[in-house]
Amino acid sequence: FILQNVLQAPQQLAALPAFADVDEDLLTQVTDEASKFVGEVIAPLNREGDEVGAAWKTGAVTMPPGFREAYQAFWQAGWPSLACATEDGGQGLPAALEAMLYENLSAANHGWTMAPGLLHGAYECIKHHASAELKARYLEKVATGEWLATMCLTEPHAGSDLGLCRTKAVPLTDGRFALSGTKIFISGGEHDLTDNIVHLVLARLPDSPPGPKGLSLFLVPKFYEDGARSAVVCERIEEKMGLHGSPTCVMRFDEAPGWIVGEPGKGLNAMFVMMNAARLHVGLQGIGLLDAAWQKADAYAKERRQMRAPGGSAKAGEADLVGQHPAMRRILDAQRAWIDAGRVVAYRTALELDIQKHHADAARRELASRWCTLVTPVLKAAWTDQAFHGASACLQVFGGHGFVREWGIEQIVRDSRVAMIYEGTNEIQAIDLLLRKTLPDGGAALLRLLADIGAELGDDPQALRVKEQINGFSDFLRERLLPRATAPGAPADLAHWLADDFLRAVAMLLMAWAWARIGAAPGADTARWQTAQTGFWRWVWPEFEMRLAMMNNTLATA
Structure with missing residues (x-):
């Protein structure tokens, strides 16, 4: 729904000669087969992978039972090479399909997915920086995932x-x-x-x-x-x-x-090619892990019976289900809102990667590059943060059962925490966004991106609401933050104090844009999408005003 109805991926990809043969049917076929493989081969190994773990002895590491066999099946089926060039042994498919695959893998078995998670970044690094001799020796082996x-x-x-x-x-x-x-x-x-x-x-x-x-x-x-x-x-x-x-x-x-x-x-120039690819994948890890936690909590909330929920709006026979209680609905609907918006932002980023690489128009390639540069740190930081805190909130739905291993939710909480740290801590992502990508050009690139996403929206009440907030934030950036942070005599650490709140505010705007896009898409008038949309505006969006207030307070008191 998000890839096709919201982002119109088939139409966008059709404009790229490299993907002339990629249509809606092919996208659906690949995602269906990926889901089947991940569900049948990778997901069943998650619990034992956590309990047995990898074992070290005299310099050698033995992986948990079934991991090697699953990986051999994975690369031989061609999954690591989805988005790699055909001349390098890959399948030449869109990056959006690879993004969806790795989101599914992370949701199913984060530990196993760590093994192939760096492959695409290593492939890009070798392809763009290694000598012809090294490429001849190693590129195809990495592209296919054989090594x-x-x-x-x-x-x-x-x-x-x-x-x-x-x-x-x-x-x-x-x-x-x-x-x-x-x-x-x-x-x-x-x-x-x-x-x-x-x-x-x-x-x-x-x-x-x-x-x-x-x-x-x-x-x-x-x-x-x-x-x-x-x-x-x-x-x-x-x-x-x-x-x-x-x-x-x-x-x-x-x-x-x-x-x-x-x-x-x-070396850092070459390595950052790998790191930037990894950061998108880590953002996808956050989305996948949060979705896994939500699925467990939602299923439990529909089965677990406790005291009668207040309000009397539940159907007959459901009033005593945990999921009917407002406190639990708030948790579940807020996390669903994060997951859906995250997919819009992440899949759009993957589409922009393909546009950056393959579009015939240099100006359009430049727009795509700007999107990836600015959005990737936001995606990595905001959605890995939410993966941990949101998974912890989902654990709360289980009550005491969530704290024991039987239900599996506690593993997601533990596994998700590291994503806030590796591939550049989330604090470094915030510093990168504000100090390296916003202040040096006077905010020009970010202001243009905000203007562009606002221009994509229609004139329905929700879209107009989002446009108003985008314009207000743009004014704050131009008139308040930039003049104060770059003024002669401004505290040298002022922008560092602002960075985390700044990134979160941008994340909220991207989520609002995503939900405006979802709301305008064909088929979004069902309970599935309306419930999550209400969860966003009621329980998530108010953070935007809080972050603005915190930045204004910092600017006034620094």
Whole structure:
């Protein structure tokens, strides 16, 4: 419904020569088959993956029962390569289909999905930055998912501040580099899912300057072409709050030979291609996990009987169901509103990625690039935050039963928490949006985006309401925030104090735009959509005014 009725994806894709053969029937067929595979093969492994977990012994990691067989079936069926180019072994399908697939996977089994979650980012990184020789050797293996990949950034002393990385890369006589150092928090650094693992590693050349500009990117495989194993050792895996089915590894590089990817000193440029792809996928994780929590809570609320609900509006025989109580309806309807709006924003972002890559008009490609640049940090931060807090709210629907393992809701709460941290903490996403993407150009790009989404809306009362709020926020940005934050003598940390509230306010506007689009779509006049829409305006939207008030208070008192 969202992809076709709300976003008119078939019509948008038809304008791109690369997807001339992609129609509504094909979109439906692929999503139906993906749902079937995820439901029958991946979802049943979730509980045991959490309870058994990945196991480490003398440097080797054994994945939970069934994980390897499921992954082998996954890549051999072609699922990792949906959006990869056909010349690289992929299927050349739209990014929106890949987005929907990974949302489903995350909802079904977050731990298992961590393994292929970095594949597309690694593919893009190698495709755009690696040498022809490296691409010939590794690109198709990564594109198809036959080999999995890692992103080795963090070190024990260097988390978000990558400029502190100390891993060294010393030139060898054969053109390769010997890497030495320790990386931590490496998802899938070691496992038995695939026959090889491709590590993409940030390191320093001997003559590189300090800080982030001195970092280069290198590729180090677990096994070389001649079958020799690289000097990369998994020292241990972390004992974590959740996500037990995914090994989070400490990786030691003992003068491990590898190849440089891209130019010396431009490692972050190459790595950010991977990170930006990962951030969209993490936003989709948030949507999928929140939906999984909502589904469990909604099903329980329709079965669990307690005291009679107040009001007398329930059907005969349903008045004592938990789901008839206003407190529970508020929880469920608010989370449903987040899920539906999140899908509109995420699928639109995936469509814009395809437009950015394939549209014939350079100006339209630029608009798509702007959308992805500005919306991705909002999607990542706001929807992963809601995945955790919303899943916790859904646990409340179960009462005491939610706190025990039998019902499975507590696993979602535990598993979802990490998404607020990795691929750039949510606080860093907020700083990125305001300090790096809004202030430097005087808000021009964001103001244009807000104007564009307002122009997409009609003239029905709800659309006019959203337009009014978009215009009001644009005025606040132009007349209040920008002059104060950039004024001579303004506190150096003022924008940092504003960043989190700023991102949340933008998220609320995107959700309001999404619900205006849903409300105007054919078929949106059913109880399914009307209930969630009411939940948004009643229980979610008031946060927008709160965030504005908090920013105005900060501006007035800083």
